[in-house]
Amino acid sequence: MVKCGFNTLVPAMVFKLRIWSLYPMGELPTGGLWSNGNGVGTLVSVPGFEPFLNATTVHMDDFNVRGSADGPYTLNAQGILRTDDNHYLGLYGKGLLANTPHVQAIMANETDVQPTRWGELDTFTTWTFQASGPYAELTKSTFVANIRIAPSDNSDTISYIDYRFSKVLPGPACEEGKDDVIETVWNAGEL
Template sequence: MTELSGFPTLKPAIITKVHVADVNPLGVLHNGSKMTHYGTPTGTIESVPGYEPSFKADVVFGADWLSFDPDRKHGRINLKGIAKTDKGFSIDFRYKGVIKMADEVHQIFDMDPEMHTVPFGYATGAHTFLVADPELKDLENSVFVSNGRILVHEKGLTVETRQSLVIASTVMD
């Protein structure tokens, strides 16, 4: 069997954590999906050891316009936010993804008292960045994909994504 070539690889790069603050149900839309706006005004974005450019930023604004498919099997993430680096620069960050709505995930979005942290494996997505800091411009010119999870804790909910840089293959068939 011939080994497949030309596929990209992934390099661990960034961990983002946003804290859910308020929930604003919008209701059923024209396409039958149900939308809820989740405010995520605080959190952190931080590069992992070994990833360059290295940086840390605090989330100062964020919200997810999350929609749920009519069959309740998937959720559609549409998170937008602003973070400030420790050097004072702003980062516009965006996250679009899909959540497999397993029973454990439904418990969280239904605010079931028995809800608990949902592990990685239910949410995947893509991330984009707009930055003013010249040292972080590579973020704008790169592609990032992620796994996500929802942490349930005494202060509420935190959405965590672990993002990897997509590295283009140089191997040809």
Template sequence: MAEFPALKPAFTIKIELDAPLAVGTGVRQTSLQIIPFTKGVFKTEESFDPAFEAQVVGTGNDYIHVDPDGKHMRLNANGVLKTQDGALLYVNYTGVITITEAEQKVLGGTAEEGSTPWGNSFTHLTFETGDERYKDLENRVFVSKGRFNVQKGKPTVVEYRVSQVVQG
């Protein structure tokens, strides 16, 4: 048995981001931005069990603080998903984005069409549900890496590739 955990591909997330809401500077001494999202899809990889495809329902929010030096963003996002078979799942993810020139352009609205590189955004996901078919998701550990996808005239999409942490 390996001493370090391994990663098993679990699902891909694509979320359309709405316009940010600049709340302002609070006790953290950094500005709070809230980015709502109302559209998004979670789709499991073929080898993942339980298999599902889920859509964001209602409005989720990504609460973001940029570090005072401007080099990193701290994420805390949450929302509700509805699976193709009617189950409701609450999802929360926290993480850190390293802000490079590519992310600065996306956040500033000046990015060209295309995607930012993988590897500047990492998150940890947790789930809650009352549906027994998906209850085991609450007991698993998930991590992801992300990127932004930009298409002119369309909302920016944040995409995550999520893996389950498993015994190596």
């Protein structure tokens, strides 16, 4: 299979959030809901990822919309983090969160519900940074994240959400005549 022209992913960071509030903001004409969640947590680079990052949230907001009762949640997260060397970073995330029965059970705080498994949710989010100084390189990158959700274990928590960020890198360039498989399928209208 020809791999040229397709992006690759590199494991980069783990973002662990404790959602401590969820404010219902209203119903939508479609029967869905609009709400805001606040969280606190940490963002840490995986070994080998540069620039190394160890940060704690100063503030984290997520305005989310669920367009219909069984539709996915549309995430729109933004926050400020402070690194362990006293730099501030802006963090922005967007994407979808599947509204499966398992997610609904966690959000309803049902008893004996287990966390979702990594890869269980057919969903993803994209993340970007606003940064300067030693972290300026982060602003030139886009990250995608897999999501895991865990239920509350105390009265001060709505849920826990963990993200595994991967940095998106451009794939290898296509050489003349090496992309024949993709071009043939594309031109035949099969893609």
